[in-house]
Amino acid sequence: MYKINYKAVALAFILQVLAGGIWYASTPFKLLGRPVWEDVSAQPSIGVMLLFVFxxxxxxxxxAWILARVKGMSGSERFFLVIGMWLFVALPNHFFVSLHLDLNDVDVWYLLSYGVVNSVIAAIILPLWRPSRSIFKN
Incomplete structure (x- = not known):
């Protein structure tokens, strides 16, 4: 069983939060009803931002915990495992959002696109950067 590489988790987390900031800054006008940079009072609260980060x-x-529990898979197989996990979450969300919100397909895919970016970042960094092994046992 492999250990979790905390350095890889930290790097992926920083990249995901940066991607989230860029993703929010590029929100289409139709979704917010205004440009992102206008009306600072309508920006997300600190609680919402902390919830996003958490x-x-x-x-x-x-x-990372799931990848640490998987044995006998190569790095590329772990990459596809992470992408597959996103697919099994995103496709049901696409149908749910499409049914319950009055949004077109482009807007729904924009809302779900941040998950794609997060999954790709995690799929590249986590499976391919394994923790270093030590010859010393604790």
């Missing part, structure tokens, strides 16, 4: 970390750490 949820990114929780999802990433859970993915």
């Amino acid at each position: 949820s990114c970390f929780a999802c990433l750490f859970f993915t």
